[in-house]
Amino acid sequence: MSDTIKTDVLIIGAGPVGLFAVFELGLLDIKAHLVDILDKVGGQCAELYPEKPIYDIPGIPLITGHGLTEALMRQIKPFGPTFHLGEMVTAIENIGDPLFRVTTDAGKTFECKAVVIAAGGGSFQPKRPPIPGIEPYEEKSVFYAVRKIENFRGKRLLVVGGGDSALDWTLNLQPIAKRLTLVHRRDDFRGAPDSVNKMRALVAAGAMDLKIGQVSGLEGADGVLTAASIKGKDAVEHVECDAMLPFFGLTMKLGPVADWGLEMDDELIKVNTGTFETNKVGLFAIGDINTYTGKLKLILSGFHEAALMAQKAHHYVHPDKRLVFQYTTSSTSLQKKLGVA
Amino acid sequence: MPKITYIEHDGAVHTVEAELGSTVMETALRNDVASIVAECGGSCTCATCLVHVDETWFAVVGPPSAEEEEMLDTAFEVKPTSRLSCQIKVTEALDGLIVRTPAYQGR
Known part of the structure; x- marks a missing residue:
């Protein structure tokens, strides 16, 4: 190069x-x-x-x-x-x-x-979500692109979004993650139907989680993420994670x-x-x-x-x-x- | 001409006349409603013209189409009455419409 x-x-x-x-x-x-x-x-x-x-x-x-x-x-x-x-x-x-x-x-x-x-x-x-206090986590625990899959091995991952990027990375990262949670604001996905089916099968098999809601807060210190709050229809849920990957388009x-x-x-x-x-x-x-x-x-x-x-x-x-x-x-x-x- | 009121996140209120057949997004741009970005110019491909329709008006405005609902996936702080303003056509029935704009449109 x-x-x-x-x-x-x-x-x-x-x-x-x-x-x-x-x-x-x-x-x-x-x-x-x-x-x-x-x-x-x-x-x-x-x-x-x-x-x-x-x-x-x-x-x-x-x-x-x-x-x-x-x-x-x-x-x-x-x-x-x-x-x-x-x-x-x-x-x-x-x-x-x-x-x-x-x-x-x-x-x-x-x-x-x-x-x-x-x-x-x-x-x-990439669009950056307006989550309060997100800046210190960016490029440390919050990533808008995946450069090396290996960096995510053995980690608890939060993938956010409902399009092809979110679904593709969900499917690619799920096998190496400790636990993967996909977060989307509604229980309907605009990504390719085949990817949606594969994701739903993993959820049904208990191999990953799907949460419907929007990420409203992050927890951690010095850029190291430990958990995220997910605001659902009726309640706020707390999900432990080491990294978050938001995919909201460009x-x-x-x-x-x-x-x-x-x-x-x-x-x-x-x-x-x-x-x-x-x-x-x-x-x-x-x-x-x-x-x-x-x-x-x-x-x-x-x-x-x-x-x-x-x-x-x-x-x-x-x-x-x-x-x-x-x-x-x-x-x-x-x-x-x-x-x- | 129908009147539309935009209430911006910082409290700024604009009550303006809207041309029939134009969109709520175009009316906002014409009247300097700064929190409407409209990056794609009304093609329903960027989700940077998000508004929260006043609850009393949502039934009149109606829900988003499937295409618009998909674009709402790339917006932030989406509420049950959120719409993309480029997809709301101004009609006589919308005279008095109130919409609120978010603090952040993704840029």
Whole structure:
């Protein structure tokens, strides 16, 4: 993992705008890698509204979030982008003029001549339950993801939630836990029926517990959890546990972007509207994450921003080459890049 | 136009006019009810527009659909009268509706 990946441009965020940036950069002979915290491409289009219709993509009267993502993936295929999914960029270091070293939470390092932040509303991160006093337990006894199953061997576990994440981890952790209790607010689960059946069978066999209610309090000290209170319909129950795993879906948080020394305005990155460059040379911000006078958070605005960004990024990636503006309709050289000439 | 009253967790009260056919979420955003986040913009996929419908109004508003009930699983402090405000359409029958907003919508 320590080998540095060298590329022309690193794009942070594989939503519609990040994907289209690959196209605009590709036409100018600029190669890109993309990093996204989700395990799939499409960003909000994939996570929040895959099946909902979008009516304001120019020339496309109606398309779903999923459909738009698929179409963009087809459109950028000729440029062979490389995706790094399920990873979050944690640091951007300026090491040249301009040259950047970018690292992810998975330990990957990139070296690139420009960075494009197309991170939308920030990164999708797990929702944290508003249980009083939960903070000291986080990452010590309360975990929003399972990194190593072995860490949970022989422990009394509380898994909270009713979706696939909660059910999958219930089934995976039950065999190695000392005792596993699944907590959900109602006796009905939205997860895959097969997982629900398996979970119910374990409960019936006495191999795990199911409690209907919501976690209302935690007990323990110095980050070491000993028990949780579960508020049911009529009473509060006390369940002893060593670790709690809440799975309440994802929410958008700005995340590490705030630490990169960028000029911001209300959690949005200020940009030059001629180039979509930030206050840092070679560092661009496009799509929902940027702000400027008249900004509209529309996918079509992000597409426009991607096109202008690519013109300026060309200066940094190919400083010795003159940029000649061309149309895909008439330029043989562009058509060759697209594989249609 | 029907009037809706939003009582925020901090006690702030907003009584506002709602457009027929819009949603209780959209009306909240238009009137700066800060504790309605509505991350997904009304797609019933994020559960960040939770409201607790006043008990006297719950029968009029009605229960959530199965899809909405599933999204309520990813909200916090869900009560028997909790609804996602993006799924409540404004009708004449809702004139006078009172909803309360939670302190935390998951972000």
